[in-house]
Amino acid sequence: MFSTYEITVILLTLKVAIISTLFTLPLAIWLGWVLATKNFFGKLLVEGIISIPLVAPPVVTGYLLLILLQFCGINYCFCSSIVTIGGEKHQISI
Numbered sequence: 001m002f003s004t005y006e007i008t009v010i011l012l013t014l015k016v017a018i019i020s021t022l023f024t025l026p027l028a029i030w031l032g033w034v035l036a037t038k039n040f041f042g043k044l045l046v047e048g049i050i051s052i053p054l055v056a057p058p059v060v061t062g063y064l065l066l067i068l069l070q071f072c073g074i075n076y077c078f079c080s081s082i083v084t085i086g087g088e089k090h091q092i093s094i
Helices: 004-037 043-055 057-068 076-082
Strands: none
Touching: 004 043
């Protein structure tokens, strides 16, 4: 059904999703509690910053990711040392 490469990509995606959730969940719970129970200067600004990913269209988010990741074309050695799947290095084309 799936090739070994596809299974490796799926497992990598699941691993990244689980790890990022575990790292961000405590901060999100704490920040939600602070915003729900406390009043402080700048609360409206913090709420606005948190809401940006919810209201920005996916095209804007994708464009910002392209801008952030454009260094891969300039410094391929740095980027190729980061992007490894299953022990094999893969080139990213944007």
